[in-house]
Amino acid sequence: MQSVRDRLEATLSRLAGRTAGEKVYTKLYAEAARAAAAAADARQKAGVSLGPLDGTIVSIKDLFDVVGEPTRAGSLMLASAQPAARDAAIVRRLRQAGAVILGKTNMTEFAFTAIGDNLHYGTPGNAADASLIPGGSSSGAAVAVGEGSSDISIGSDTGGSVRIPASLNGVVGFKPTARRVPLAGAFPLSATLDSIGPLARRVADCAVADAIMAGEEPMALQPIPLNGLRIGIPRGVLLGETQPEVLDAFDRSVRAVEQAGAYVADLPIDDLIAGMRSATKRASIASMEGAEVHADWLATGASAPVDPHVSGPLSRALTIPASAYIRTIRRRTELVAAMEERLQAVDVLALPTVPMVAPSIAAMAGDEELRDRTEGLLLRNTQVANQFDLCAISLPMPGTKLPAGLMLVARHGHDRRLLGIAVAVEALLGR
Template sequence: MQSIRDHLEIILSRLANRAADEKVFMKLYAEAARAAADASDARHKAGVTLGPLDGVIVSIKDLFDVADEATTAGSLMRKTATPALVDATIVSRLRQAGAVILGKTNMTEFAFTAIGDNMHYGTPGNAIDASRIPGGSSSGAGVSVGEGTSEISIGSDTGGSVRIPASLNGVVGFKPTARRVPLAGAFPLSATLDSIGPLARTVAQCAQADAVMAGEAPAALAPIALSGLRIGIPRGVLFGDTETEVMAAFDRCLGKIGQTGADITDISVDDLLAEMRAATKRGSIAAMEGGEVHADWLATGAPVPVDPHVSGPLSRAEAIPAPVYIRAMRRRAALCLAMDERLASVDVLALPTTPVTAPTIVSMAEDAELRDRTEGLLLRNTQVANQFDLCAISLPMPYMILPAGLMLVARHGHDRRLLRIAASVETLLDA
């Protein structure tokens, strides 16, 4: 059986061979990773384990603090930031669980935008076709798992930033209920919407990483019968403009799930989506809270080396008066309760994670209108889980040339049950 150190060396040598053109990783911790791999191998020999993540090769998004270094969050502006004093909470929990932390992955600047491009550090090519976008903001995370340079990668999800790259790179991505996993030591975008979640090859790996990060004892996911399970399909706005191939793959998945005896029914949420849109018409919660995070440099009005796709929306949102934000947040609280009530009649919602597959990097750079439209589509379905404080997971849909995900969404706090359902769906789709 291959040792963890041997597995690590294969990955490191693969990364060394492309070092001149590295866009997936921002930083590698080769020596620390070797030491962690050796320690895990020694424990394995002695018949001791720290749990299911012991010896698993993990990468972390470039917005998590690692002691004694600046957290750059995909930005040139933060290269000279004060070094972190301690590891982010999730980083120290992963280390304690025996994870081998390989490095920090690339991301969109300040975790804003869903395309996955970064004008400062380059855009990681999609794991399936390097000429295509990776999806963002956890771009490097999606590519790293998709190409096999990490077994698990930790991202953040404010409007879909874990699930969009998972969908476009053909891997699993889990967004937990917000605040289930501590945000301490994660560079913020939106204190209300930010959540920290894993990308991996399997639901079980995501569940193991989630448990460790949430401070729970990892436990195997007990199988859940799909027969009789109530699955709601939120047809309407969330199904518009869906690519033919994505819709066909979704219908195939639904057909397979239906054959198990699951109870599949249409459920309408369009009225709640319209009310949320109206409540956030002046500015999205992510942009308004992001505007506050970056208020100091935005207020100077001086030219800064920030991607205009990031600085533009942030500066517009920063100028929105406080009463507008407070009203939006009050309305959101009521709408979250209304959505929770609406979802009480089903176990999960099922819909395509992204209505489109990954377009080319060149097309996004050359056509501003197409880029805006694509970004809107990429975020449309995923952001619902953040806006309404739900948990959600994206699973790869089989038989697709370019990947897209099947998204399952559950009520606030139903994370473990969602993971159990997702594991059963995964087994069914893999069969």
């Protein structure tokens, strides 16, 4: 069996071969990772284990504090920020569990936007085809897992930032219920919507990482039998404008689950989505809360160039009065309660994670109108889980030329149950 240190060295030498063009990682911790890998090997030799994550190679989004260095959050403005005084809560928990932290992964500036491009640190090419967008904002996180340079990547998800790149790169991405995992030491975008989630090749790996970050004892994940499971399909606005290839794969996946004994029925939620769209018509919750985070430089001017796709929406949101923001949050609370009631009828919702496969980086750079339209479609399905305070997971769907994801969505706090359902669906689709 290959040692952790040997696996790490193979990865480091692969990454060293592309130093000049490195866009997936913004920082590698080669020496610290070597020390952690050697310690994991020594424990293994002695028959001692810190648990299921011991010796696993993990990457973290450049949104999380690592002691002694600035947290850049994909921005030039923070490149010379004060070094972090301590590790983020999740980084500390991962280290204590024996994770070998390889490095920080690239992301979109300030975790805003879903395309996955970064004007300052380069755009990581999609793991399936480097000419295609990775999806964002956890762009490097998904590519790292997809290309095999990390076993597990940790990202953040405010409107789909874990699940969008997971879908486009053909990996698993889990968005837990917000506040299940502590946000201490994570650069904020939206206090209401932010959540921290893992990406990996298997549901079981996501479940282990999630449990450790949430401060729980990682237990072996028990698949929940699909026979008798109630699955709701939110036909309507969330299935519109879906590429035929993605829709075919989705229909095949749902049929397979139905043949395994699940009850599949339409569950309309268009009225609740319309309510949320109406409540956030003037500005999204993420942009209003993000505008507060960045209020100082938005008012005085940035000290370094900022992507206009980021500064534009934040500047506009800064002009929204407090009364409108409070009204939006109040209305959201009502809609969250209505969705909770609606979802009592099913165990999970199933829908395509995003309605498309990854378009080309060149097409997004060359056509503003197409980029805006694409961004809206990328966020459309995933943001429902954040807006309505739910948990969700994206699984790769078989039978597409380019990666596409199946998203399962469950009620607030039903995270472990969702993971148990997901591991059963994963086994079924993988056959």
